Amino acid sequence: MDLNEFIAENRQQWRKFEKMLEATESSGLPGLSHRQLKEFGLLYRKVSSDLVHVRSVTSNAELTEYLNNLVSRGYAKVYSGRRFHLGGLVKFFMLSFPREFRARFRYFLLSAAALFAGIALGFLAVTFDQESRYYLMLPDHMYTPASEHAREALEAEDRGGRVGSADHASAFSAMLFTNNIQVGLLAFASGITLGIGTVLVLVFNGVFLGAVAASYQQDGSALFFYSWVLPHGILELTSIVITGAAGLLLGRALLWPGEYSTTDSLRIRGRSALILMLGTIPLFIIAGLIEGSLSQINPPTIPYWFKLAVAAATGILLVLYLGFAGRSARNSKIQSSNVK
Numbered sequence: 001m002d003l004n005e006f007i008a009e010n011r012q013q014w015r016k017f018e019k020m021l022e023a024t025e026s027s028g029l030p031g032l033s034h035r036q037l038k039e040f041g042l043l044y045r046k047v048s049s050d051l052v053h054v055r056s057v058t059s060n061a062e063l064t065e066y067l068n069n070l071v072s073r074g075y076a077k078v079y080s081g082r083r084f085h086l087g088g089l090v091k092f093f094m095l096s097f098p099r100e101f102r103a104r105f106r107y108f109l110l111s112a113a114a115l116f117a118g119i120a121l122g123f124l125a126v127t128f129d130q131e132s133r134y135y136l137m138l139p140d141h142m143y144t145p146a147s148e149h150a151r152e153a154l155e156a157e158d159r160g161g162r163v164g165s166a167d168h169a170s171a172f173s174a175m176l177f178t179n180n181i182q183v184g185l186l187a188f189a190s191g192i193t194l195g196i197g198t199v200l201v202l203v204f205n206g207v208f209l210g211a212v213a214a215s216y217q218q219d220g221s222a223l224f225f226y227s228w229v230l231p232h233g234i235l236e237l238t239s240i241v242i243t244g245a246a247g248l249l250l251g252r253a254l255l256w257p258g259e260y261s262t263t264d265s266l267r268i269r270g271r272s273a274l275i276l277m278l279g280t281i282p283l284f285i286i287a288g289l290i291e292g293s294l295s296q297i298n299p300p301t302i303p304y305w306f307k308l309a310v311a312a313a314t315g316i317l318l319v320l321y322l323g324f325a326g327r328s329a330r331n332s333k334i335q336s337s338n339v340k
Contacts, residue, residue: 118206
């Protein structure tokens with residue numbers, strides 16, 4: 001190999017890569033435009049290839065050291081991990097998630113429609129045919145006034161305190177909390193079935209909830225049921241509907257990619273869907289905390305009116321958070337959500 005000729009042919013690209021490295025060392029890779037990022041990657045691979053070539057055909061230590069330095073610096077930029085910053089986490093939940101929710105609100109409405117259609121179906125079915133509860137509700141979930149759990153709960157009203165024993169209450173709350181998380185994940189993941197699976201998950205779980213509500217209604221325990229469910233249920237149901245919206249967004253990406261290829265559509269809308277999914281995590285956690293404490297305590301320790309007031313306050317705060325968090329005079333839409 002003519003070393004001087006090789007250097008002359010490639011020096012310009014090495015210098016260009018070196019200047020880009022100097023720029024990124026002060027502003028980082030996010031400071032580069034999309035075109036510059038693409039060029040940075042190409043130059044990094046080119047310099048890496050040149051280093052391998054130089055090592056294999058020459059023993060020029062000066063050139064080897066120069067190229068090795070460029071490759072090392074480039075590697076540190078390309079494969080550097082992001083450090084955890086609490087500020088970034090706060091920014092995500094206070095800015096990115098609520099903005100993404102508003103940008104994808106129509107998917108939320110479609111998801112809510114599927115869930116409430118199931119609730120209406122389950123409620124009407126049990127209202128007009130009490131025996132249907134045995135077909136619409138799984139045996140492990142038969143928490144109706146005729147069940148052991150409900151009898152313990154209603155008896156607890158007379159003496160005040162938790163629903164059943166403390167162990168029973170904790171286990172029951174853990175079961176419901178785990179089930180709701182699973183429903184949310186399933187609703188999200190089922191979006192890969194063109195959204196059909198997401199709709200089915202929402203409808204079926206709505207049918208179950210409607211059947212349970214109708215069972216309590218028929219047995220004259222509606223006040224007990226709603227004061228027990230609503231304080232945490234508003235957050236849980238909203239979270240499930242949001243995960244359903246994320247699943248429908250995935251289905252849309254596959255079914256109607258629009259001006260994008262299917263791969264690009266899934267990548268772009270999939271990012272939005274993931275933001276929606278991750279944003280529900282604190283909502284599920286808060287709901288679980290309420291469910292394991294306030295929801296499980298009966299009158300006279302905590303009266304019904306107080307539980308319903310907490311449910312109303314929770315609903316108002318949730319509307320304020322999802323509707324107004326992250327708004328600004330300059331920009332009320334998240335930049336990554338410009339794909340309808």
